Amino acid sequence: MSTTPESAPIELLVRQIRAEAAGINAYELVEPDGRPLPPFTAGAHIDVHVAPGLVRQYSLCNDPAERHRYVIAVLRDEGGRGGSRAVHERLRVRDRVAVSAPRNHFALAGGARKVVLLAGGIGVTPLKAMAHRLQADGADFELHYCAKAPDCAAFCEELSELGGHVHYHFDGGNPANGLDIAGMLAQPAAGTHLYYCGPGGFMKACGDASAHWPAGTVHCEHFKAPTVPARAAVATGGYIAQIAGTGQEIMVGAGQNLAEALQSAGIALETSCQSGLCGTCKVRYVSGEVDHQDYILDEAQRQSFLTPCVSRACGGRLVLDL
CATH class of the missing domain: 3.40.50.80 (Nucleotide-binding domain of ferredoxin-NADP reductase (FNR) module)
Incomplete structure (x- = not known):
């Protein structure tokens, strides 16, 4: 299991659901055949495929030393986009649910006293x-x-x-x-x-x-994009997104979402949060000046990666490693 590609969902069994607090359920997910799960580090999250077309990210909250289970906790949010309500209403003990391998954009840094x-x-x-x-x-x-x-x-x-x-x-x-x-x-x-x-x-x-x-x-x-005043976008005009592997060129109009433009052109690209928070759509780019609007990539990562759900080129040509 540890070699499962990040893009390949893992089907897990809902072994236990526990009411942890007011409106909060904890869900214990295990391999149906009892095999060890891919390891994770503290701060990691998984994508949970709640229903067709409905994917949400939840942090793993159990001890990272555990390899036999993943535990997530979900607060039912009546004012949200429907993901937490669907988890509470749909998932039952003994159900099978597809999840991603763990990803971590919130890892512990070393060297702290x-x-x-x-x-x-x-x-x-x-x-x-x-x-x-x-x-x-x-x-x-x-x-x-x-x-x-x-x-x-x-x-x-x-x-x-x-x-x-x-x-x-x-x-x-x-x-x-x-x-x-x-x-x-x-x-x-x-x-x-x-x-x-x-x-x-x-x-x-x-x-x-x-x-x-x-x-x-x-x-x-x-958990949600900050409600502070939005960062000003520096890119206002159209540009060309080029696929490095095939040479395919896609015109992205002014104000058009890059992820949607790629998907409309037949490029396989999975998205989820649509707000630059989860990293599901993160792709590597080869060249181009990028207007980064995500909340997860550090400056070093932004030299090679972007999140097309919110980020775009600052004009000209953006070559994507796809």
């Missing part, structure tokens, strides 16, 4: 896996879990095994009564790395509070 994990609500899922890894490594870390109330906090039983590393902050629905994020992050200690994940308001609070931290010490993962 101390790690601070800040979780807002369902944002605890990737951070829980990180906490398991850090505990196993004997690292100095603390996990701060912010939620509305105790019954809204998932995995409390498992997190209790981490002892004094875990701190809960319940605000009763008013963030002013919860963790003082700005105060906590005001003075970054040398060698400390911060990881945070949660809903939009929580993400903004953490981002604002850590803006002065040293470069490379702050890491985050968005």
